[in-house]
Amino acid sequence: MPATPEGLTTIVSTKGQVILPKAIREQRHWASGTRLTVEDTAEGVLLKAAPMFAETNVDAMFGSLGFEGKPKSIDEMDAAVAAEAKRRARD
Structure with missing residues (x-):
């Protein structure tokens, strides 16, 4: 990443607001409306773009x-994915 000017x-x-230089x-x-996290560090305040989604796990x-219904097999899932990819390739 290039150094900041x-x-x-x-x-x-x-009101405690700060305008970040263009x-x-x-x-x-960071476009208008970008959500930022604010972290107080020993060197100063750190701003980072906030994640779009909360961290989670499987x-x-x-x-x-x-x-509801009978579970699909791996072969059935693969066939459905292939059929959808083929359909989208035509569109």
Whole structure:
């Protein structure tokens, strides 16, 4: 990642708001509305783009989508994926 331009400053408003310099926003691809996490570190404040989804694992998600019926075999699933890929290739 390229180094950030030196000498950029900003001011904390009476509401505690800070405007990030355009060069930094563009370098980070932070558009208006980007959610950021704020972390207090020994060297200062660290801003990072917030993840779009909360971290999770397979165990937490297992069974979250209900399905009634006979389970599909791996061969049946492979055939369904291939058929959908073929269908989308025609469209």
